[in-house]
Amino acid sequence: MSVAIDDDLWSAIGDPVRRRLLDLLLTEGVGTPTSLSEHLPISRQAVTKHLGVLDRAGLVHATPMGRERRYEVDDAQLARAVRQLNEVGKSWDARLNRIKRLAEQLQADRTSGENS
Template identity: 70%
Template sequence: MSVTVDDDLWSAVGDPTRRRMLDLLLSEGTATATSLSQHLPVTRQAVAKHLVVLDRVGLVHASTAGREKQFHVDHAQLARAVAQLADVGAAWDSRLQRIKRIAEAVQRGTDTNTEKR
């Protein structure tokens, strides 16, 4: 079972500051780099750089409102990320079940050999 994973997408959401930014954008609807920086332990410039990363993978988009850019989450891309994570989780569940069955078989074999002695 092979699961296709968008490495750029997962690299982008792998950063805790970017995940927090997504949380803030989801709760607020839209926000500027300045307004996001007021809720994060990083500078406005750092927030702007994080937003570039999130925009590059399609998780956020910007619209210009006067002199500021308002950012919002792309819900379709976020749903794609969630689906990928669910697929990866299902694949690992399957692998872990196989490992469990092998370990139980080995344990049963060990128990049988111990009883014969």
């Protein structure tokens, strides 16, 4: 079964700050822009912008909590990202195995040509 690759999802995950935010949320369970910014060398406003990107990609969801929003990782969307990553890995493994076989065949052909 082939899994469609979601470029928006991977664009969101591709940023190191957003990956760190996901790590923090997975570790802590929930977080607000204020609490998360305490663990990063960026402002609360910058954290809010990064969380917005993750939210639009479906990787986190927010719940209003007073004047702030409480963010949590969306487990289903994260699982979808893992499935996509595994599919990409399998595809590259197959490509690399084909390259290896071709290189081995070329080497064997050269060796047999030298021995003739």
